[in-house]
Amino acid sequence: MSDETIFTMDDGSVWRPASSRDVVSCTSCGNEVDTIEEINSYPDGFCPMCNSTWTGAEKRSTMVQVTMPESITGGAA
Numbered sequence: 001m002s003d004e005t006i007f008t009m010d011d012g013s014v015w016r017p018a019s020s021r022d023v024v025s026c027t028s029c030g031n032e033v034d035t036i037e038e039i040n041s042y043p044d045g046f047c048p049m050c051n052s053t054w055t056g057a058e059k060r061s062t063m064v065q066v067t068m069p070e071s072i073t074g075g076a077a
C-alpha cells in the first residue's frame, strides 16, 4: 500500500487511518484467513493450514482494523 494516508500527531506518534478487511474462517481447522491473496482465492482456493478446499460454508466476516502506531506495522510490508 503506497496510497494510504499517514497521520502524525502532535506528540510525534504516527498513525494509520482505520481500515477494514475480509476474514474467512475455515470450517475444518478454524484457521482464519485474512491475507489478500487467500481472500481473493475464496471460494475456489483452499485453506493454507489444513489444505481443505473451501466449501462455501465458511464464516466470512469483515474485520475492522483500528488505527495503530506506525511503529508496530512499519515492517509488515
Ligand SMILES: [Zn+2]
Residues within 6 Å of the ligand: 026, 027, 028, 029, 030, 031, 047, 048, 049, 050, 051, 052
Ligand atoms: Zn483449514
